[in-house]
Amino acid sequence: MTNSTTPHTVPRASLKRLPLYLHLLENLMADGVEYVSCTQLAKEFDFDAILVRKDIELTGEVGTARIGFKVATLIGSIKSFLGWDKEQDAFLVGVGNLGKAILGYKDFKKYGLNIVAAFDNDSRKVGTKVFGYEIFSTSKFGDLAKRMHIYVGIITVPPEHAQEAVDLMVDAGIKAIWNFSPAPLRIPEGVILENVRLTQSLAVLTNKLKRVFKS
């Protein structure tokens, strides 16, 4: 059942602004601030106050005239809306340099993501531990994902193996894929794909920098 206040499509831009508000609200709460208005939030980010209000309304919070929002309540509502109020277990595939970096990063739990195991098809890696995570053979992915009710997969394999990893995950019933590989991927309808393109972001930076030095 879909909550009637939650539309089926939420603007991606809104979803990307909500974590910004959340970080600020957590700082405000740490400073003992109890209430905040859309105008104050908007000013902090140089956003339009109406935009901020609309973003916040997505979470179901409406605030009180002249008082605004209770900081603690708003933090809870944003976390719940983003799905960060409970942890989603996730499997990671590809324990190369990037995979290791992701396994070593301990803060994803704050954002509702709990990596529980990692997989690789390199038999020299299987059975070893990386940052406390046991590395399993990718051949075990499907069985374990089904048995442990895993619905989130993280892809950190080289680009030429990324589609294989997607297919493996889809077959195993994975519903949401967080892809760090710089490869174009085909996914069936109904599966969520979110890409983090580090090399693409770096391409924008280094090309612009090159032009700064040329001019």
Add this chain to the structure above:
Amino acid sequence: MTNSTTPHTVPRASLKRLPLYLHLLENLMADGVEYVSCTQLAKEFDFDAILVRKDIELTGEVGTARIGFKVATLIGSIKSFLGWDKEQDAFLVGVGNLGKAILGYKDFKKYGLNIVAAFDNDSRKVGTKVFGYEIFSTSKFGDLAKRMHIYVGIITVPPEHAQEAVDLMVDAGIKAIWNFSPAPLRIPEGVILENVRLTQSLAVLTNKLKRVFKS
């Protein structure tokens, strides 16, 4: 002096597609393929061939009718255009979990980025080593950046310290900032800011996933 074939503004979308072509071309070269056409590249990514041609033309390559592009030459041109043919030295500020993950990731060198030192304002971290990188006090950043001619800064501090890190970098003559912190940042004109928003990407994923389970 700006090369006359290089426009001052390159579409961001083109810059983000070029690394995709590059990865594919490197695979083709590894497989012994010598020539490739825009049509072949386009097909691989489900892009329009004219779009691919325009992207590639940005690098100065025009190809030969009916033969296409020499794979090795095109790889070189894309790398050079992206600034990945020579390494840029970079300083990283913020050796928390995220900073450590970035320092532990060894592949940025392939993309022209060479992290040479890391900085933190936590005195317990200063003087220690993380993945072979010595951690310096942020108070040393300006002197070292100027002495070593560093123009790229990577920000991995908590959001509430991100603006301080930007100001420190700008004062030290940093020209391009790769920001991993989920904070809105003010930078002066002429300084390049490129953001990687892991928590924002994760927000999109977890919110969509929540709605999959609700529907």
